[in-house]
Amino acid sequence: xxxxxxxxxxxxxxxxxxxxxxxxxxxxxxxxxxxxxxxxxxxxxxxxxxxxxxxxxxxxxxxxxxxxxxxxxxxxxxxxxxxxxxxxxxxxxxxxxxxxxxxxxxxxxxxxxxxxxxxxxxxxxxxxxxxxxxxxxxxxxxxxxxxxxxxxxxxxxxxxxxxxxxxxxxxxxxxxxxxxxxxxxxxxxxxxxxxxxxxxxxxxxxxxxxxxxxxxxxxxxxxxxxxxxxxxxxxxxxxxxxxxxxxxxxxxxxxxxxxxxxxxxxxxxxxxxxxxxxxxxx
Numbered sequence: 008x009x010x011x012x013x014x015x016x017x018x019x020x021x022x023x024x025x026x027x028x029x030x031x032x033x034x035x036x037x038x039x040x041x042x043x044x045x046x047x048x049x050x051x052x053x054x055x056x057x058x059x060x061x062x063x064x065x066x067x068x069x070x071x072x073x074x075x076x077x078x079x080x081x082x083x084x085x086x087x088x089x090x091x092x093x094x095x096x097x098x099x100x101x102x103x104x105x106x107x108x109x110x111x112x113x114x115x116x117x118x119x120x121x122x123x124x125x126x127x128x129x130x131x132x133x134x135x136x137x138x139x140x141x142x143x144x145x146x147x148x149x150x151x152x153x154x155x156x157x158x159x160x161x162x163x164x165x166x167x168x169x170x171x172x173x174x175x176x177x178x179x180x181x182x183x184x185x186x187x188x189x190x191x192x193x194x195x196x197x198x199x200x201x202x203x204x205x206x207x208x209x210x211x212x213x214x215x216x217x218x219x220x221x222x223x224x225x226x227x228x229x230x231x232x233x234x235x236x237x238x239x240x241x242x243x244x245x246x247x248x249x250x251x252x253x254x255x256x257x258x259x260x261x262x263x264x265x266x267x268x269x270x271x272x273x274x275x276x277x278x279x280x281x282x283x284x285x286x287x288x289x
Contacts, residue, residue: 011087013080013124018087021125030121032103035111036158038121039063040101043081043214044129044251048091049289051251053081055214060100062212063155068113069104071120084126093128097252100124101157129252132175135279138259138271139175141246143237144168146179146186146209153208162189175256176248181209184234191253192216195235196245196274204234215249215282222281228274245272247279254286255279 010021031037041063043056050056057074064072081098090096103121107114132139148161165177166189176188186204187193192213194203201223204210223230235243244267246258255278257271 027106029106038103038157042099042251045096046286051289088126138257140260141176142174144177146181165189180237191248191250195243197243200229202231205232219249245275247275255282
């Protein structure tokens with residue numbers, strides 16, 4: 008079957024998509040995106056992904072996007088790409104303010120947004136079974152990380168440093184506090200308590216983050232939504248990351264040093280298993 012995508016109201020083969028060189032997403036990074044995972048034809052909290060997309064659009068003042076249509080298109084992309092029975096798949100939408108002559112100010116009058124969507128398979132990361140490694144880096148991103156914006160240069164640079172160091176992810180530290188990864192949310196376990204940075208403008212409100220917190224509460228594991236000091240990293244018992252395609256990933260090394268015993272911890276295993284069940288039951 009052809010790779011069918013959605014572009015500005017139509018379904019078409021990917022290689023037929025033509026985006027204007029004046030598109031503000033291309034010229035200015037002026038847009039947002041959203042990714043929703045699907046398990047054997049069942050989206051994991053699609054409603055929350057659509058809500059978050061709506062919040063990102065509102066914060067960026069991008070108008071003219073029908074979220075009900077995005078939901079319909081999400082299912083149709085899976086169907087047209089024969090992914091309804093796939094063990095793991097995703098839909099990805101990228102929306103820019105539209106095409107207009109390049110200026111920093113928004114075009115007047117407003118132009119229609121550019122809406123692009125595709126569906127694809129994704130695989131469970133091998134580090135979910137073996138445990139992964141992270142590096143820490145000073146947070147040099149902008150201060151509106153709560154917006155799922157397409158301008159991700161800082162995230163890409165940090166993640167590339169992680170790859171070059173043989174790690175899975177780079178985790179950002181600001182003012183001495185551990186916040187989140189370049190494309191994941193960060194959790195630590197210390198003395199039986201799961202700790203993660205609180206929602207705010209310095210982290211993304213991860214949907215998988217929320218599911219993991221629900222799993223902790225289901226298991227009776229205490230959760231503290233409070234950022235961990237970087238100085239406490241060496242003393243934590245367990246670390247894990249969450250993300251739409253990262254799922255729940257155990258972390259066994261930070262900056263080349265083992266986390267706890269250097270093996271996957273029991274709390275992380277419990278949360279990962281409950282997350283898996285939540286995904287399969289979605």
